[in-house]
Amino acid sequence: MRSPSYPVMPVRGLRSLVVLALAAGLGTAAPAARAQPGNGNATPASSATVAAKPYMGWSSWSMQSSKYPGLNPNGDYSYLTEANVLKQTDALATKLKKYGYEYVNIDAGWWRDYAWTPEFDEYGRQKADPVRFPSGMKPVADRIHSKGLKAGIYLPVGLEKEAYGGGRVPIWNAEGCTTADIVYDDLRTTNGWDSAYKIDFSDPCAQKYIDSQARMFADWGYDFLKLDGVGPGSFKSGDNYDNVADVAAWQKAISATGRPIHLELSWSLDIGHADDWKKHSNGWRVDTDVECYCNTLVSWENSVDDRWDDTPAWTRHAGPGGWNDLDSLDVGNGEMDGLTKAERQSYATLWAIAKSPLYTGDDVTKLDAYGLSLLTNREVIAVNQGDTPPARPVTPSDPQQVWAAKNHDGSYTVALFNLADRPASVTADWSALGFTGKAAVRDLWNHENLGTHKNRTTQALPAHGSRLFTVTPRGDALTWTGIEAESPANTLGGNASVADCPACSEGHKVGNLYTGSKLTINNVVADKTGTYQIKVGYVSGDARSAEVSANGGGATRHKFPSTGDWSTVNSVYVPVTLKAGSNTITFDSGSGYAPDIDRIDVPKSS
Numbered sequence: 001m002r003s004p005s006y007p008v009m010p011v012r013g014l015r016s017l018v019v020l021a022l023a024a025g026l027g028t029a030a031p032a033a034r035a036q037p038g039n040g041n042a043t044p045a046s047s048a049t050v051a052a053k054p055y056m057g058w059s060s061w062s063m064q065s066s067k068y069p070g071l072n073p074n075g076d077y078s079y080l081t082e083a084n085v086l087k088q089t090d091a092l093a094t095k096l097k098k099y100g101y102e103y104v105n106i107d108a109g110w111w112r113d114y115a116w117t118p119e120f121d122e123y124g125r126q127k128a129d130p131v132r133f134p135s136g137m138k139p140v141a142d143r144i145h146s147k148g149l150k151a152g153i154y155l156p157v158g159l160e161k162e163a164y165g166g167g168r169v170p171i172w173n174a175e176g177c178t179t180a181d182i183v184y185d186d187l188r189t190t191n192g193w194d195s196a197y198k199i200d201f202s203d204p205c206a207q208k209y210i211d212s213q214a215r216m217f218a219d220w221g222y223d224f225l226k227l228d229g230v231g232p233g234s235f236k237s238g239d240n241y242d243n244v245a246d247v248a249a250w251q252k253a254i255s256a257t258g259r260p261i262h263l264e265l266s267w268s269l270d271i272g273h274a275d276d277w278k279k280h281s282n283g284w285r286v287d288t289d290v291e292c293y294c295n296t297l298v299s300w301e302n303s304v305d306d307r308w309d310d311t312p313a314w315t316r317h318a319g320p321g322g323w324n325d326l327d328s329l330d331v332g333n334g335e336m337d338g339l340t341k342a343e344r345q346s347y348a349t350l351w352a353i354a355k356s357p358l359y360t361g362d363d364v365t366k367l368d369a370y371g372l373s374l375l376t377n378r379e380v381i382a383v384n385q386g387d388t389p390p391a392r393p394v395t396p397s398d399p400q401q402v403w404a405a406k407n408h409d410g411s412y413t414v415a416l417f418n419l420a421d422r423p424a425s426v427t428a429d430w431s432a433l434g435f436t437g438k439a440a441v442r443d444l445w446n447h448e449n450l451g452t453h454k455n456r457t458t459q460a461l462p463a464h465g466s467r468l469f470t471v472t473p474r475g476d477a478l479t480w481t482g483i484e485a486e487s488p489a490n491t492l493g494g495n496a497s498v499a500d501c502p503a504c505s506e507g508h509k510v511g512n513l514y515t516g517s518k519l520t521i522n523n524v525v526a527d528k529t530g531t532y533q534i535k536v537g538y539v540s541g542d543a544r545s546a547e548v549s550a551n552g553g554g555a556t557r558h559k560f561p562s563t564g565d566w567s568t569v570n571s572v573y574v575p576v577t578l579k580a581g582s583n584t585i586t587f588d589s590g591s592g593y594a595p596d597i598d599r600i601d602v603p604k605s606s
Helices: 061-065 082-095 137-146 204-220 244-257 271-280 304-310 312-317 341-353 369-375 378-385
Strands: 056-059 103-105 150-156 224-228 262-265 283-285 323-325 358-360 400-406 412-418 424-429 438-443 448-454 456-461 465-473 480-484 491-493 497-500 508-511 518-526 530-539 544-550 556-560 570-578 581-588 596-603
Touching (some): 056 082, 056 150, 082 103, 082 137, 103 224, 137 204, 204 244, 224 244, 244 262, 304 341, 341 369, 341 400, 412 456, 448 456, 456 465, 480 518, 544 570
Parallel strands (some): 056 103, 056 358, 283 323
Antiparallel strands (some): 400 412, 438 448, 438 465, 530 596, 544 581
16 A cells, blocks of 8 residues: 555555554544444354355455546545445445345545544544544444444554554553553554554553454444554564564454454465464455556556465465455456456456455446456355365466365366466366366356366466366276385485475475476386376475476476475476386476475376
């Protein structure tokens, strides 16, 4: 997010840079009495059901951040008003509620005027701007609830600088506590924009401040809180930007209110703290903003296409109670979205199979027919909302990719993507799913049974295009021959060496594959000549590439998705042409760095 009062930063898509208002001191708005508890018109779900599945709804930020003509007539980020929120609420209730969309999420700026000057109550808590939200935040939540929907609200992490008030501001329901007690004496800053003072939770007054904010939101009747600028993440690291204690405090405060409030964290969270995010929250943004901060809502290059590279490492962390958040799904407004139809479908496909929350940032009042069909496809929504696991890449992260997940009924969710800038064919080989022979294929976007396909399906896709299938095996499970990378029968070249690896199949791997280093796996036996989908088990804390070849022939360079850290093993399937009899398969780092290799598994048939 970019602030009208702050220089544009070189990092693209930063959400909520607008929370920066550099002047310190308490807001000058008149003190407000404590909000009374709201009964709301919606009965809160039991706390056990919060984030049982990825949430669905609408968020204000995409339209707030866009330069699209007419969206922000009163200056940057001016779209956010009570009138606009209620307009979207009505449209969501009419058009999308019956498909599962239920959250109306108010993003950054509800307590700031059009010049981005903030307002606070006498206890240092954010107070609704009277021009943007003349009725106040509780009546807005009540109106959202009256439509059978849930209300969401937003805060940056930390004590906002303008709320400090020279350290003299009292904390609600905490006798003797002031803002001076809840932050460090040196006023060190925190969050993704350094717009707040870091809270010192060694002082009990600090928890009391978070309690007071959570109590306020619960009394207003909010069901969702997005906590933004959280670190490690938001392109910040180090002690000042470690907000794990803040997140834990928020979880504790929300629990104390007795109201089930979904806690969502943003943005580009550090995967090294995934266990903390899972322990203390219900969702976490895995990437930077999807918005382009341009004259559309998004663009393919900034930063929709990043998600194919950045999501795989997080896949194993998603599940009931907490989900990987890929950000807003802006596929409903055609020209305003800034995407081709093929890109819109691919965008929606990845969000669905990754089990990301499905919340659109579009103008719901102006959905075009194609956008409405994407947002309301019940078969695709069922992939996202049902008990199917998140999909992951089963092929390398090359321009043509296959993602898949095995479902509990034995079928597979299979997505084909062509991320290249020109049309290309993409093949899903059944051996990469673990079976051979025939399978029934159903096209989920088009609600069409495509009949039985033997061994594979190949689809011609447009640039940035996709298909989404349910594949139901009718053939036989494959048998495999496994070969460990560290086997003494193999050949290591250059810097390649054997290393311990507790997560690997035999406790070892081959690493140090860089600048011309090689691993050659010898005596790979094939029953007949053909192209085999070789399963490669590997470890890679970031996405790395390797040149793969057989029998000294021409090599193909493949990019292996990040496994998230250097202690987690994942696998992808790589096509290799083998001759009948004994073969060699070589992994060459080339001039760069390759992943560490655990083992390969070779199918008995091509």
